[in-house]
Amino acid sequence: MLRTQQEMIRAVSHELRTPVARIRFAVQMVEDMTEEPVVRRQLQDIDGDIEELDQLVDEILTYARLGSDSAQGIQLATETTDCRAMAHRVVDTLAPLHAHLRLEVLEGEGVDVEADPRYLQRALSNLVANACRHAEGHIHVSVTREARAVRLDVEDDGAGVPEADRLLIFKPFARLDDSRTRRSGGYGLGLSIVQKIMAWHGGSVVVERSQRLGGARFSLLLPTPDMLQGEPRHAWGRRIGDA
Incomplete structure (x- = not known):
């Protein structure tokens, strides 16, 4: 079906x-x-x-x-990908289209992951474009390596996402009935695409309140190689997504 x-x-x-x-x-x-x-x-x-x-x-x-949510049977063209360089490419592409906003990649060490660079960049680009639609003036992109994951955060100083809607927004064609959505437009597919790309990679995408800017913080979480040993990629992605 x-x-x-x-x-x-x-x-x-x-x-x-x-x-x-x-x-x-x-x-x-x-x-x-x-x-x-x-x-x-x-x-x-x-x-x-x-x-x-x-x-x-x-x-x-x-x-x-x-394809389907299970991401089974998907063959990724993975290679070593510099996440910080990728973040700079995304910001350099989108910043000229939003002259009223200040987009910046926060300083930090270089972080490499094994990923499909084309699709991972698409996921990050969707998040930054989404932030551009909702931010008042500032957007921060940061890349960090944690104990069990590589994390790419996109934060804005907009209205944020209500806690009750933080799962709904990843459903296809979901539109929140609030000022954040009404004034920004969009088709309701961008975040669904991000979620599917992350499922392919055995990772997940989550949204929280940005402590730094006060708006939304969307995070791409990619498993480190030791996390993937002994289990399929999509299993880890579902587990951290549920958490």
């Missing part, structure tokens, strides 16, 4: 691309035919809506590709 559902989601998402592309082409043609300011403003709004549809289709396809 899960496989059928995933195939249906992928098929529908791919089919959506064709009419969206046709609409974009038609809008560009009409835009080239008129200089009326009112019409051009309307066309720009339509183009913005089309861009949102494209992003939504990409998110749905990514979510479907990640």
